[in-house]
Amino acid sequence: MDTCGSPPPVKRNRKSPTDNEEDCMGIRAVLSDEYNEIALIKVHSCQLETKQQLQSVIQELSQKLPRLQHLKRVHDRNVLICATSEIGDAETLEEHLQRYAFSAKVLQALCHQVQVVEVPARMPKLRVQYEQMMQHWPCKFHPNHYSESLRNGSNFSISQRVFHKRMAQLLAKLSRDVNKDRPVGICVDPRQSRIVSIAGASESYGHEHCSMLLVDFVARSQQGGALRSELSFVEDQENAETTLRGLPKAYYDYLKENEAYQDLQFGAEMSRKGQPQQQVLLDAEHAQGGDNLSKYGPYLCTGYDVYLLQEPCLMCSMAFVHSRAKRIFFLRPSDNGALVTRFQLHSVKELNHHYEVFQFTTDGSLT
Ligand SMILES: [Zn+2]
Numbered sequence: 001m002d003t004c005g006s007p008p009p010v011k012r013n014r015k016s017p018t019d020n021e022e023d024c025m026g027i028r029a030v031l032s033d034e035y036n037e038i039a040l041i042k043v044h045s046c047q048l049e050t051k052q053q054l055q056s057v058i059q060e061l062s063q064k065l066p067r068l069q070h071l072k073r074v075h076d077r078n079v080l081i082c083a084t085s086e087i088g089d090a091e092t093l094e095e096h097l098q099r100y101a102f103s104a105k106v107l108q109a110l111c112h113q114v115q116v117v118e119v120p121a122r123m124p125k126l127r128v129q130y131e132q133m134m135q136h137w138p139c140k141f142h143p144n145h146y147s148e149s150l151r152n153g154s155n156f157s158i159s160q161r162v163f164h165k166r167m168a169q170l171l172a173k174l175s176r177d178v179n180k181d182r183p184v185g186i187c188v189d190p191r192q193s194r195i196v197s198i199a200g201a202s203e204s205y206g207h208e209h210c211s212m213l214l215v216d217f218v219a220r221s222q223q224g225g226a227l228r229s230e231l232s233f234v235e236d237q238e239n240a241e242t243t244l245r246g247l248p249k250a251y252y253d254y255l256k257e258n259e260a261y262q263d264l265q266f267g268a269e270m271s272r273k274g275q276p277q278q279q280v281l282l283d284a285e286h287a288q289g290g291d292n293l294s295k296y297g298p299y300l301c302t303g304y305d306v307y308l309l310q311e312p313c314l315m316c317s318m319a320f321v322h323s324r325a326k327r328i329f330f331l332r333p334s335d336n337g338a339l340v341t342r343f344q345l346h347s348v349k350e351l352n353h354h355y356e357v358f359q360f361t362t363d364g365s366l367t
Contacts, residue, residue: 026161026165026168027153027156027161027329027358027360027361028359028361029150029153029357029358030340030344030346030357030358031151032344033344033347034347035125035126035129035147035150035151038120038132038133040118040119040120040121040136041084041085041118041119041120041121042083042084042085042116042118043068043080043081043083043084043116043117043118044081044082044084044087044093044114045080045081045114045115045117046078046079046081046109046111046112046113046114046115047077047078047112047113047115048074048077048078048079048109048112051077053106054074056103056109058079060102060103060106061073061079061081061110064101064102065081065082065100067082067083068080068082068083070120070122070123070140071119071137072137072138072139075137075138078117079110080117080119080137081093081097081110081114082096093110093111093114094107097110097111117136117137118136119136119137119139120133123139123140123141123142124141125144125147126147126151127141127143127148128151163193164307164358164360165362167186167188167307167329168307168331168360168362170186171184171186171308171309171331174186174251174254175200175309178200178250178251178254179200179201179202182200182201182202182210183200183201183210183308183309184198184200184201184210185198185213185307185308185309186198186307187217187218187246187304187306187307187325188304188305188306189268189293189303189305190303190326190327191294191303192265194242194267194268195265195267196218196221196246196304197214197218197220197221197246197247198214198217198246198247198248198252199211199214199216199217199248200213201213209313209315211306211317211319212315212316212319213227215319215323216229217246217247217248218246218268218301218304218323220233220245221243221244221245221246221271221298222271222273222298222299222300223245223271232248233246233248233249234248234249234252240267241267241270242266242267242269242270243268243269243270243271244266244267244268245268246268268298269293269297270297270298271297272297291303299324300322300323300324301320301323301326302324302326303326304325305325305326305327305329306320306325306327306328306329307330307331308328308329308331309331310330310331310332310333310334311330311332311334311337311339311340311341311359312328312334312337312338313334313336313337314336314338314342314343314345317339317345318345321351321355322353324355325355326356327355327356327357328346328355328356328357328358329357329358329359329360330357330358330359331360333359339357339359340357340359344357
């Protein structure tokens with residue numbers, strides 16, 4: 001089985017189009033292809049002979065061939081009919097259109113000066129895409145402030161950015177000082193910037209996927225956890241309001257004894273298992289998002305941020321999908337990484353949960 005982040009990659013991961021954007025202070029959002037590419041499709045268009053044809057052509061087209069709604073149907077008297085892919089190999093456009101029972105008048109108009117044009121395949125997500133797509137064919141666009149902020153890096157406040165980068169430094173330091181340079185992961189409850197759990201890849205588990213351990217240690221903080229661990233974990237004080245059960249002692253003690261980390265907050269909100277609200281969430285298996293963490297209490301990694309020294313492999317990336325992590329931050333690309341290097345798991349629409357992915361662009365030797 002491949003391991004996560006071992007051996008370290010020799011070269012940087014391939015560049016994605018967002019790399020053209022200036023790295024905004026060391027963290028970049030890894031946006032899915034939909035945000036990067038300008039996908040085009042081939043579409044049949046015809047040219048109207050007179051303006052008078054317009055109304056009946058558009059009316060019948062929107063009833064009988066209602067696709068292409070993200071596009072302006074008419075542009076300079078050229079009308080979009082349908083994608084070339086919709087027409088069978090042994091079929092002409094006219095034969096295809098006859099199946100839809102157009103009126104003779106409209107059918108004739110649609111078959112006049114037919115040509116194939118390349119137009120945007122879907123609605124743009126970002127203004128920059130919109131501007132490029134408009135050069136091909138006019139399309140609709142609903143500007144989204146949050147999407148734009150992800151792209152230009154203004155989605156984080158300065159204090160958030162400082163905290164994220166501090167976690168990146170912590171990963172490098174914990175790996176070096178506590179885990180023999182092996183990968184490390186940290187899970188944080190972003191509501192109070194509290195460290196819920198820390199896990200390091202270890203040989204004693206027979207694999208080196210620290211993300212799998214991290215998910216399990218987070219479950220420990222919720223009175224779960226399936227792995228029999230040889231590590232000793234921090235025990236909770238009586239009447240504690242948060243739980244430290246997800247934290248191996250080695251990491252916790254190291255940070256507690258280190259002057260530079262006295263201000264770090266630790267602990268997870270106590271599990272509300274057995275309380276009626278928890279059942280609501282368990283029933284609503286597909287519930288997502290940070291709000292549910294406040295509403296229903298801790299449930300797997302719901303609403304939590306995950307910081308990883310190495311980009312996770314496919315198995316680990318899937319584990320964070322299943323455990324419903326909110327955001328994944330990673331410092332170094334891995335040869336078998338599934339978020340940037342080999343694959344963009346968070347771009348897969350069919351998955352029932354999607355986290356956001358951020359890559360630290362600052363050098364990994366941050367200590
Ligand atoms: Zn892995």
